[in-house]
Amino acid sequence: MTTRGETDPQRTLPGDGCAEMAQHEPRAEPPGDAPRRQVRLRHAIPETYGVAIAVVLVASLLGVTWVAGSMLRERVAQAEREFAAAMARSIAACLTAERDYDDDALQGAFGRLATDSRLRSIRWIGLDGKERFRWAKPAAQSADPEPSGGVLTETAELRAPDGRPDGVVAIELNRDTLRAQHTILLGSCAAAIIVSLLGYLLIYRRLRRHAQPLAAIQNNLESYVHGTERELVALSLSDSLGQIADCWNSFLDEMVQLRNQAGSHTAPSADGDAITRFEVKGLRSALDRLPVGVVRVDAECCVKYVNSVGARLLGHEADDLIGKYIGDLFDEDIARPLLLAHQNNTKSRAVDWRTSEEPEAATVRLQMLPGSGSGRDDYLLFMQDVTHDVQADRARDEFLYHITHELRTPLTNIQAYAETLTRPDFDDEQTRKESYNVIISETRRLSHLVEDVLSLSQLEVGSLRIQWGDVDLIRLLRSMVQDNLGAADNKQIELTLKLPPKAPQIRGDKHRLAVLLNNLIGNAIKYTPEGGRVDVALSTDDSHVFVTVHDTGIGISPEDQERIFEKFYRVSSEEVQSIVGTGLGLAIAREIVRLHGGDITLQSEPGAGSTFTVKLPFNAEKLP
Structure with a gap:
């Protein structure tokens, strides 16, 4: 007997105006056992969307890498040229001062320059073009006799003590610095791209796994109502699809039992059989366990049955919906495609319907499908809550x-x-x-x-891993305040730090905590006008440490405080929009605090400044 999750070869169905659909050849079964076949699943989420987002992400990172690499190469090349010119002038001055020494003395004097790994040789060329002195780094001291980055040559004019020109000094330097810097940059950007793609792949796979069972149920129901599959057990799902698949399979098992019981007692008419299947108490219980709303309508497009999920989505009791006209339950734009599908005896397109005008209202996807009957008296309206997808x-x-x-x-x-x-x-x-x-x-x-x-x-x-270790917050706060003193001085802002005489070390990620503190202190300075004040303080209790950052800046209104920690959110006032920012600093700060088992709060009034308080446990590593 074919088990759940196994599929059989496909064949094409003739006639009846339906599109070609997959159907499976039955295998040989023991007497009394129904064949178990399964309709092939459609993809719940088109791979095209995932690929498009990945391409945009990679293209953006590559563009940033190219721009940064070009700028780095130009900067390093300019620095190398300036360094070579300065060194050439220094050596020319040295030769002017020590021109009375013989060659051996000059060789010994310049031998001290062998410690500079970039310097390769020094030549003194007279006005007649002849080489008067030459010093070259010994091969034993040269780590790279033939540098892969090339050699930079620079000259400087040499003058006699009386000021007359006396030739030129030519020096040669290795140019491996540029290639090393460029290699480091490319390696870092390649690692960033790989990490981003891995994170995106994890999110995509998770969304796809959660959507597969619902897509499978919809596909199987369509196959059943179009006549592709008439055996209910052939519509079962693989147990690997999780709890939704188990509920669906239980529903099918109860349907099969009810059909067998009805067939063993009587052979009712087609209409009587349909009514019986939807009115049986056990079947109602199975339908109520489905995660989607199911509504059955008659030839007049009035409700004959609705399960508990459908009644909840429609905002009424199930008994109150019986006999209601579908066109009265939805707005005209929503109801029109459903009524047209019922009138033309076809499948409607999927329509998204918001249950109310409130911002928190749910979004429900509606679709009208023909039932097992040949006319308009057996139609099903499926309702799926897609709020999270939207x-x-x-x-x-x-x-x-x-x-x-x-x-x-x-x-x-x-x-x-x-x-x-x-x-x-x-x-x-x-x-x-x-x-x-x-x-x-x-x-x-x-x-x-x-x-x-x-x-x-x-x-x-959740791909970020905390590198747990002992963190001295007193030392870390001093370092962060010192790093921001320059920005504070530029705006004539008084930046103060208040520390207790002693504070225990905490367990945490020093690098992430530094990012957290730098974001809070930097924001306080950024949004405080010139001549203002920013105070940073550290305090403790029996189990937690508290870091407070207070400023006398522009402040935050109560309605903006509710969204200030959302990513990319920035206050719409002119004062804030005139300051460069991305709206990511506080979102990152909140996530870092949560990873350490702490909390971050805000107290602020417009025009009176803001106070951010970070609460961290001493040992977040052992928290559950």
């Missing part, structure tokens, strides 16, 4: 919108200033420096954005 789609769209907007602004600035630098008639040194500074600043902004997005994604999907 919210997931909306969150995905909002994420793509925000990340595209945040990437577009710095990339546009980089492109504009890069085009300015490449103009052939451009020779303004001051503007050139300003352009380089803007490009470097926007590149750092992109880097921080990518780092924040990756950190938040890892925190949300």
Whole structure:
């Protein structure tokens, strides 16, 4: 006997206007046993969406990597040229001062330069073009006789003590620094791309696994009402699909028992048999266990039966819905495709219906399907709560919108200033420096954005692993305050730190806690006007430590406080929008606090500043 989850070869059905559907050849069965076959599942979530999002994510990361790599190469090359010029001038000055020494003395003097791994040789070329002195690093001290990055040659004019030109000094330096920096950057970006794709794959697989049972039920019901499968046991699902599959299989078993009992006592008419199947108490109980709403309508499109889930989604008692016209239960736009399908004896398209105008209202997907009868007197309306799916789609769209907007602004600035630098008639040194500074600043902004997005994604999907260790919060707070002193001084903000004489160490991830504290202190300085004040304090009780960051900034309104920890959320006031930010800092801070078993709270009033309080247990590693 074929077990649940096994499938048989397909064959094509003739006639009756239905599309070709998969059907299975029965196997030889022992007498009295019904064949168990299963309709092949459709994909619950189109792979196209998943691939499209993955391509956008990888393309964005590759674009950031390319821009950062180009800027890094230019910066390192410029630094190497400046270093070589400075060294050449220094050596020329040394030769001017020690020109009276013989070659052996000069060889000994310059031998001390062998400790610099980049310097390869020094030559003194006279005005007649002849080489007057040459020093080269011994082969034993050269870690790379033939550097893969190439050699940089730089010259400096040499003058006699009386100021007359006396030839030039030429030095050679290794250029391996640029390649090493570039390799490190590419390795880091490759690791970031791999981590992002792995996190995305985990989310996609989880959503797909949860949606498979419902898709299987819908597919099997369609096969049954179209006549593809007439044996109820052939519509059973594999036990591997979980609890929903078990409930569905129990429902089918009860249907089979009821059909057998009815057949052994009497042979009623087709209409009487349909009414009996939907009125039997045991069948009602099985239908009520389904996670989807089921409504049966008659030839007048009035409700003849509704299960408990359908009644709950419609907002009425089941008995009150009997006899109601379908067109009276929904708005005209929602009811029209359902009524047309019933009138034309066809399957309707899926329609999403919001149960009310409230923001928290559920979204229900409706679809009208013909029943087992030949006319319009046996139709089924299926109702599936897809609120979570709609919210997931909306969150995905909002994420793509925000990340595209945040990437577009710095990339546009980089492109504009890069085009300015490449103009052939451009020779303004001051503007050139300003352009380089803007490009470097926007590149750092992109880097921080990518780092924040990756950190938040890892925190949300649970792929981030806490590196537990002993953390000295007093030392960590001093370091974070010191790092932000420059930003505070630029705005003439008084930044203070209040610490207890002694505080126990806590168990936590030092790097993640540093990100948390830096976000809170940096935000306080960013949103505090010039001349304001930011106070950071640490206190303890018997089992927890408390870090408080108070500022005299612009403050946050009560309605904004409810959403301030959401990712990409920023207050819509002009004061906030004029300050550069991504809306990710507080979302990351909250997730880090939760990973450490703590809590973060906010007290604020518009115009009176804000106070963020972080509460952390001493030993979060042992919390359940």
